[in-house]
Amino acid sequence: MKALVYHGPGQKAWEDVPDAAIQEPTDVVVRVDTTTICGTDLHILHGDVAAVTDGRILGHEAVGTVTEVGDAVKGFAVGDRVLVPAITKCGRCEYCQRGMPSHCQTVGGIGWIFGHLIDGTQAESVRVPYADTSLYTVPGDVTNEQAIFLADSLPTGYEVGVLAGQVRPGDTVAVVGAGAVGLSAILTTGLWGASKVIAIDTNKFRLDKALEFGATDAVEAGASTVADVIALTDGLGVDVSIEAVGYPETLLTTASLVRPGGTIANIGVHGVPVELPMQEMWIQNVTLTMGLVDTVSIPTLLKMVASGRIPAEKMGTHTFTFDQMDDAYDVFKNAASNSALKVVITPA
Ligand SMILES: NC(=O)c1ccc[n+]([C@@H]2O[C@H](COP(=O)([O-])OP(=O)(O)OC[C@H]3O[C@@H](n4cnc5c(N)ncnc54)[C@H](O)[C@@H]3O)[C@@H](O)[C@H]2O)c1
Ligand SMILES: [Zn+2]
Numbered sequence: 001m002k003a004l005v006y007h008g009p010g011q012k013a014w015e016d017v018p019d020a021a022i023q024e025p026t027d028v029v030v031r032v033d034t035t036t037i038c039g040t041d042l043h044i045l046h047g048d049v050a051a052v053t054d055g056r057i058l059g060h061e062a063v064g065t066v067t068e069v070g071d072a073v074k075g076f077a078v079g080d081r082v083l084v085p086a087i088t089k090c091g092r093c094e095y096c097q098r099g100m101p102s103h104c105q106t107v108g109g110i111g112w113i114f115g116h117l118i119d120g121t122q123a124e125s126v127r128v129p130y131a132d133t134s135l136y137t138v139p140g141d142v143t144n145e146q147a148i149f150l151a152d153s154l155p156t157g158y159e160v161g162v163l164a165g166q167v168r169p170g171d172t173v174a175v176v177g178a179g180a181v182g183l184s185a186i187l188t189t190g191l192w193g194a195s196k197v198i199a200i201d202t203n204k205f206r207l208d209k210a211l212e213f214g215a216t217d218a219v220e221a222g223a224s225t226v227a228d229v230i231a232l233t234d235g236l237g238v239d240v241s242i243e244a245v246g247y248p249e250t251l252l253t254t255a256s257l258v259r260p261g262g263t264i265a266n267i268g269v270h271g272v273p274v275e276l277p278m279q280e281m282w283i284q285n286v287t288l289t290m291g292l293v294d295t296v297s298i299p300t301l302l303k304m305v306a307s308g309r310i311p312a313e314k315m316g317t318h319t320f321t322f323d324q325m326d327d328a329y330d331v332f333k334n335a336a337s338n339s340a341l342k343v344v345i346t347p348a
C-alpha cells in the first residue's frame with residue numbers, strides 16, 4: 001500500500017510500505033476513505049516531536065471502512081464505516097476507567113499513538129489497536145467530510161475549551177486563535193448558551209469564518225485587543241477566556257481578558273515556558289485549565305452533527321486526493337495565504 005512516511009525533519013514521502021495488518025486479536029484494519037492534516041503534523045515535520053522517528057506513517061485522523069477484524073473484536077465487522085479518533089483507548093486502565101483516555105496506560109502511556117508511537121492514518125489503510133473501545137460507528141446521516149473533523153479538532157475545542165472552561169448560559173466567552181480548534185470552540189460554545197462569543201485572531205479570513213461559525217464579535221489581534229474585549233463586556237472582561245494558539249503572548253492575552261471568578265481554558269500546545277502575572281492573578285479568583293483532548297465527547301458531537309446542530313463540514317476548505325498529499329501539506333502549511341482551514345484528503 002501507499003502511505004505518507006516521515007523521514008526526519010522536513011522530509012516526508014508518499015511511498016510504498018508493507019500493508020497494514022492485524023498484529024493483536026483486539027486490532028482491526030481500516031481502509032482510509034478520508035483523512036486530514038493537523039497542526040501537530042506540521043510540528044512533527046519541524047522535528048518538534050522527538051518520539052516520532054524516521055519511517056513512521058503520519059496522521060491521527062480518519063474515516064474509513066473496516067477490512068479485517070481480529071479474533072477478539074466483537075463490536076465491528078468487515079464493511080463497517082468507522083471514525084478513527086486521535087485517541088486510542090484500552091477501556092480498562094485506571095485513566096480509561098476514569099474517563100481520561102488521553103492518558104491510557106496500555107497503549108503507550110498516552111492515548112495519542114497514531115502517527116506518533118505507531119503508524120498513522122495518512123495511508124491507504126491503518127491498523128487500529130483496541131478497536132472495540134476506540135472506534136466509533138459513523139451514523140448513516142453523517143458524511144465522511146463531516147465525521148473527519150470529529151477525530152480531533154472538534155472534540156479538542158469542545159472538551160479542552162468549552163467544557164473545561166465551564167461555559168454556562170449567558171456567559172461571555174473570548175476565543176484567542178480562530179484556527180480549526182478555536183473555531184471548534186466557537187461552534188460548540190453556543191450549545192451552552194453563551195450570550196457573547198468574541199473571536200480574536202490576526203487573520204481576517206479566519207475572523208470572517210468565526211462570525212459564520214457563531215461568534216458574535218470579531219477582534220483583530222493587535223495592541224488594543226485587551227481594551228477592545230473589555231469594552232465589549234461592559235468593562236468587566238469575559239467569563240470564559242479560551243486560548244487556541246499556543247504562544248506565551250497569546251496565553252497572556254487570554255489571561256488578561258478574564259473577569260474575576262472566570263476561567264482561562266488553555267488549549268494551545270506550548271513549546272516554551274510562560275511567565276504568568278500571578279501577583280495580579282491570585283486575587284482575581286480565576287481558574288486556569290489545560291490538557292490533552294480525551295475525544296470522549298465524540299458520541300455527543302456525532303449526534304449534533306447528524307441533527308444539523310453542528311455544521312462540521314464547514315471546517316473543510318480544500319479537497320485533495322492521496323497522490324496530491326504534498327499539495328495538501330503545502331496549502332495547509334500556508335493556510336493564511338490560501339484562505340485554508342482544514343483539508344479533506346480522499347483516495348481518488
Ligand atoms: N490540547 C490539545 O489536546 C490539542 C489538540 C489539538 C491541537 N491543539 C493545539 O491547539 C492550538 C490551535 O490548533 P489549530 O489547529 O487551530 O492551529 P492553527 O495554527 O490552525 O490556528 C491558530 C490560529 O491562531 C492565530 N494566531 C496566531 N498568532 C496569533 C496572535 N498573536 N493573536 C491571535 N491569534 C493568533 C492564527 O492566525 C491561527 O488562525 C495549537 O497550539 C494546537 O497544537 C491542542
Ligand atoms: Zn491533531
Ligand SMILES: [Zn+2]
Pocket residue numbers: 089090091092093094095096097101103104105106107
Ligand atoms: Zn486505557
